[in-house]
Amino acid sequence: MKYAEIINKKQYYEYSQRHLELGKILGAGKGNDDIESEYYILDLILEDYTRKVKSPFNDLTPVDLLKALMKEHGYTAYKLSKELEIPQSILSDILNYKRGFSKELIRKFATKFKMSPASFFKEYTLVKASKIV
Numbered sequence: 001m002k003y004a005e006i007i008n009k010k011q012y013y014e015y016s017q018r019h020l021e022l023g024k025i026l027g028a029g030k031g032n033d034d035i036e037s038e039y040y041i042l043d044l045i046l047e048d049y050t051r052k053v054k055s056p057f058n059d060l061t062p063v064d065l066l067k068a069l070m071k072e073h074g075y076t077a078y079k080l081s082k083e084l085e086i087p088q089s090i091l092s093d094i095l096n097y098k099r100g101f102s103k104e105l106i107r108k109f110a111t112k113f114k115m116s117p118a119s120f121f122k123e124y125t126l127v128k129a130s131k132i133v
Contacts, residue, residue, distance in 0.1 A: 061124035
């Protein structure tokens with residue numbers, strides 16, 4: 001059977017069904033080299049599609065991601081700063097784009113919200129402090 005990159009949900013469903021069928025055959029010990037090869041090719045194609053599916057968080061800056069997570073989990077800046085033992089002023093500066101994330105803060109946020117630290121590594125622009133004249 002010839003396979004190509006998955007481009008829609010219908011194709012994903014079809015490939016998934018075939019993958020399950022092949023897995024059952026292999027699990028029952030009735031497979032051969034061709035079935036095993038087809039199974040692993042489908043496995044790679046399905047994994048690639050899953051990785052490429054757009055997450056609603058992909059377009060967010062790390063700050064907006066943090067704000068969304070706080071809202072979803074019912075955290076105020078005060079409550080989160082106390083729970084994670086972060087000075088409230090630092091968290092406020094981060095939430096207002098005045099300060100970047102330190103490695104330690106990334107670790108704390110990733111652990112707290114059960115996310116990959118990489119979620120907070122995306123580049124974004126900080127607000128420049130305005131001078132009072």
